[in-house]
Amino acid sequence: xxxxxxxxxxxxxxxxxxxxxxxxxxxxxxxxxxxxxxxxxxxxxxxxxxxxxxxxxxxxxxxxxxxxxxxxxxxxxxxxxxxxxxxxxxxxxxxxxxxxxxxxxxxxxxxxxxxxxxxxxxxxxxxxxxxxxxxxxxxxxxxxxxxxxxxxxxxxxxxxxxxxxxxxxxxxxxxxxxxxxxxxxxxxxxxxxxxxxxxxxxxxxxxxxxxxxxxxxxxxxxxxxxxxxxxxxxxxxxxxxxxxxxxxxxxxxxxxxxxxxxxxxxxxxxxxxxxxxxxxxxxxxxxxxxxxxxxxxxxxxxxxxxxxxxxxxxxxxxxxxxxxxxxxxxxxxxxxxxxxxxxxxxxxxxxxxxxxxxxxxxxxxxxxxxxxxxxxxxxxxxxxxxxxxxxxxxxxxxx
Amino acid sequence: xxxxxxxxxxxxxxxxxxxxxxxxxxxxxxxxxxxxxxxxxxxxxxxxxxxxxxxxxxxxxxxxxxxxxxxxxxxxxxxxxxxxxxxxxxxxxxxxxxxxxxxxxxxxxxxxxxxxxxxxxxxxxxxxxxxxxxxxxxxxxxxxxxxxxxxxxxxxxxxxxxxxxxxxxxxxxxxxxxxxxxxxxxxxxxxxxxxxxxxxxxxxxxxxxxxxxxxxxxxxxxxxxxxxxxxxxxxxxxxxxxxxxxxxxx
Ligand SMILES: Nc1ncnc2c1ncn2[C@@H]1O[C@H](COP(=O)(O)OP(=O)(O)OP(=O)(O)O)[C@@H](O)[C@H]1O
Ligand SMILES: [Mg+2]
Numbered sequence: 169x170x171x172x173x174x175x176x177x178x179x180x181x182x183x184x185x186x187x188x189x190x191x192x193x194x195x196x197x198x199x200x201x202x203x204x205x206x207x208x209x210x211x212x213x214x215x216x217x218x219x220x221x222x223x224x225x226x227x228x229x230x231x232x233x234x235x236x237x238x239x240x241x242x243x244x245x246x247x248x249x250x251x252x253x254x255x256x257x258x259x260x261x262x263x264x265x266x267x268x269x270x271x272x273x274x275x276x277x278x279x280x281x282x283x284x285x286x287x288x289x290x291x292x293x294x295x296x297x298x299x300x301x302x303x304x305x306x307x308x309x310x311x312x313x314x315x316x317x318x319x320x321x322x323x324x325x326x327x328x329x330x331x332x333x334x335x336x337x338x339x340x341x342x343x344x345x346x347x348x349x350x351x352x353x354x355x356x357x358x359x360x361x362x363x364x365x366x367x368x369x370x371x372x373x374x375x376x377x378x379x380x381x382x383x384x385x386x387x388x389x390x391x392x393x394x395x396x397x398x399x400x401x402x403x404x405x406x407x408x409x410x411x412x413x414x415x416x417x418x419x420x421x422x423x424x425x426x427x428x429x430x431x432x433x434x435x436x437x438x439x440x441x442x443x444x445x446x447x448x449x450x451x452x453x454x455x456x457x458x459x460x461x462x463x464x465x466x467x468x469x470x471x472x473x474x475x476x477x478x479x480x481x482x483x484x485x486x487x488x489x490x491x492x493x494x495x496x497x498x499x500x501x502x503x504x505x506x507x508x509x510x511x512x513x514x515x516x517x518x519x520x521x522x523x524x525x526x527x528x529x530x531x532x533x534x535x536x537x538x539x540x541x542x543x544x545x546x547x548x549x550x551x552x553x554x555x556x557x558x559x560x561x562x563x564x565x566x567x
Numbered sequence: 568x569x570x571x572x573x574x575x576x577x578x579x580x581x582x583x584x585x586x587x588x589x590x591x592x593x594x595x596x597x598x599x600x601x602x603x604x605x606x607x608x609x610x611x612x613x614x615x616x617x618x619x620x621x622x623x624x625x626x627x628x629x630x631x632x633x634x635x636x637x638x639x640x641x642x643x644x645x646x647x648x649x650x651x652x653x654x655x656x657x658x659x660x661x662x663x664x665x666x667x668x669x670x671x672x673x674x675x676x677x678x679x680x681x682x683x684x685x686x687x688x689x690x691x692x693x694x695x696x697x698x699x700x701x702x703x704x705x706x707x708x709x710x711x712x713x714x715x716x717x718x719x720x721x722x723x724x725x726x727x728x729x730x731x732x733x734x735x736x737x738x739x740x741x742x743x744x745x746x747x748x749x750x751x752x753x754x755x756x757x758x759x760x761x762x763x764x765x766x767x768x769x770x771x772x773x774x775x776x777x778x779x780x781x782x783x784x785x786x787x788x789x790x791x792x793x794x795x796x797x798x799x800x801x802x803x804x805x806x807x808x809x810x811x812x813x814x815x816x817x
Contacts, residue, residue, distance in 0.1 A: 175673060182669050186660045189701075402656040409620040410674045410721060411645040565622065 172416045179420025183394075184427050197428060198435050201383035205436070206443075208375045224250050224307060225270035227258045233278030238311065262292065268300035269293030271308045302506055310533050372444040374503055377527035380436045381462060381520050382491070382500035384429045388466035389487035391425045392473035396483035404564040418471055418562045422555060425470045429463035449530040454537035454544075458526040461547035465519040468554035475561040499524040522546040573598045573725060573756045574619070579628035581614055588614045590780040592628070596725075596758060596773075601751050603767040603774030604760040607811055610777040612760040613653055616727050619758070620650045632725060649723030651715050653730045653760075659703035663694055663713050666702060667720055674721035681720070688716040691749075693742055708739025715743065725756045732766060744770060764803040778811045 187193055226242070228235040243250040253261065258270045272290035274280075280287035289308045293301045398404050404417060437459065440446040448455045473490065477483040495501060497511075498520020504512050505528060515521030526543030529535035574596040581589040589611040596602040604612050617623035619630055621641040630637040633647045657666045664685050671681035689695050692712035697705065702713055715731055728747065732740045747757055747770060761767055767774055768788050776784035776791070784791055784806070791806045792798040 178669065178672050182658070182661075182665075185665070186658060189660050400654075402652040402654040403658070405617070405620075405622045406650060406652055406656040406670070406717070407673055408622045409645060409648065409650045410670060411642065412673050565617075 172413050175412050175416030176419035180423035183424030197387050197432050205376055205379045225258055225267050226252050227255050227270050228273040229275035235273035235277050269304045372446050373531045376440045376446055378500045381523045382495040384432055385466045386491040388425050388429055388470040389491050391470040392487050393483040395421055395474035396480045408564050418559050422467050422471045425467035426463050429466045433459045451537040454540050455530050462523045465547050465551040468551045471558040472554040475558045494518045494520050519550040571598045574632050576630045580626045588780050594775050598756050600772045601757045601770050603771030606777035611780040616729050647724045649718035649721050650727045651718035655710050655714050662699050664698045670717045671720035688719045692716045708735035711735050728759045730760055768803045776810050784810050
């Protein structure tokens with residue numbers, strides 16, 4: 169094991185050295201994605217409500233209860249200008265075309281939440297206005313997600329209060345949504361399907377992570393080509409006859425590619441923050457965690473490809489093709505949250521989809537770190553599975 | 568003689584799909600011997616070397632090197648051998664020194680040992696002045712010499728040289744001959760494959776002629792020559808064509 173690690177790190181640092189000597193590779197890894205992102209951000213920022221708060225109408229059918237305090241909290245949001253109306257009023261305004269739609273908290277909302285039952289938020293829009301439907305559903309989805317959390321916190325607090333001593337502990341029990349499975353944690357559902365975002369986003373808050381994901385995976389996929397070249401010019405066989413283990417080669421290539429992916433991520437994030445003033449959300453640590461895991465998953469993807477292709481040409485085409493297919497499926501070309509449900513489900517089959525899902529949650533919808541544990545877990549699983557298959561399949565010879 | 572046999576190969580066979588690339592190959596190489604493996608394109612020379620250097624498993628047969636079985640004890644064998652593949656198995660983007668140091672470290676040397684060994688071996692192949700230059704800027708002959716120097720980094724007892732002189736000028740070729748002879752004089756055993764008969768005639772103590780995966784002639788150059796005529800008159804080229812025929816290959 170120590171031998172394998174030593175050899176793997178020697179290979180990785182050799183590859184890194186080669187990379188930094190190769191100006192073209194560097195330009196391809198850093199400059200090209202950067203130009204791409206700048207271009208698209210500029211193109212997209214012309215459209216849509218850049219920095220303009222979205223008008224959202226909320227209706228609550230409760231006299232008092234949780235929904236009122238939530239509405240109050242939401243009214244302070246800088247992203248949306250929130251107004252409330254009675255139901256009939258809102259309906260009339262919708263019919264008059266004064267508003268595009270509204271979100272309704274049902275009359276039994278608080279009661280359902282407190283009793284631990286499931287409930288739903290309503291989204292009312294005109295049939296012929298898919299944009300409003302998307303925006304409001306996304307908003308409601310987000311609110312619903314928060315409620316599920318709130319409800320859990322509430323239950324935790326209730327548990328606490330129910331303790332016979334009645335003693336108030338300084339810290340509430342440390343429970344997060346991840347610890348509740350869906351059977352025990354009642355959810356706040358939605359009447360409409362989940363689609364759409366709410367927060368008027370800066371284009372770069374979506375484009376930067378999306379294109380970054382695409383390019384990191386693309387560059388990593390192309391490392392399969394470099395591996396195939398080494399197979400062809402027999403350096404891998406030479407290493408094997410020299411006492412190098414097959415696993416060392418796979419791991420070394422994996423680590424080297426992960427270094428490069430990580431370097432790409434650091435450069436791009438810094439550029440994004442310094443030049444585009446992108447917003448990392450309330451949990452930048454989670455953005456970093458997703459980035460790191462994405463670097464690992466992409467590197468594992470590179471060695472996986474290398475273990476399936478033989479020739480250099482095959483590796484090159486496989487790298488380009490898989491990237492071209494996976495990037496749009498994984499939500500790198502357009503936001504997943506505006507895509508139909510089946511596309512969102514399809515995206516879950518790709519590491520890109522999970523990475524983008526996480527970035528969007530964190531950077532557009534203001535999610536906390538605890539809300540992206542699924543995304544983090546999925547990326548770990550992809551990285552581990554890709555690497556395991558590569559270790560099993562990888563051959564050093566071109567036979 | 569038997570006690571100095573460093574490499575013993577017996578009944579080697581290897582097929583790729585239906586194609587029998589190596590068929591019942593047996594020979595031995597003594598310590599401090601330069602053994603030539605000659606044969607036309609596709610004869611199976613490289614396949615034999617790949618099996619002997621632990622990277623390809625024979626379908627059948629047995630190889631032992633320095634007393635260790637290549638299949639059962641490949642780790643021990645790998646410590647004894649150095650391989651210079653037919654391809655330029657190196658990193659053109661790196662300097663000559665960086666290439667040697669990398670392969671040396673992969674073979675188990677520590678950083679200092681590897682740098683020292685790299686210096687020695689670059690000097691041996693006459694590249695000490697270009698040590699810091701990238702290999703991609705080298706001429707074909709210089710690259711070939713780096714390829715050989717890498718194989719020497721693990722201080723092997725048995726060196727496999729698979730066509731080390733393809734496509735290079737007489738000066739570089741001559742330099743390589745001298746290097747190989749020096750190594751033999753220092754105690755190294757060498758397996759050398761080539762298409763060039765005068766090369767084999769000059770360098771090899773003994774040689775085997777291979778064709779279609781089998782060995783069709785085995786002995787010292789003089790023995791082989793005397794089989795077809797007066798050893799002082801005929802060349803190894805005559806022997807080769809006599810054995811393998813004049814039909815074009817590949
Ligand atoms: N991995 C492989 N898969 C299929 N066939 C192979 C493979 N490796 C070698 N062969 C075939 O086996 C035969 C022997 O090949 P080998 O490379 O050993 O010949 P060689 O004597 O080294 O030739 P050359 O002088 O051209 O280097 C050739 O016909 C080759 O096409
Ligand atoms: Mg060959």
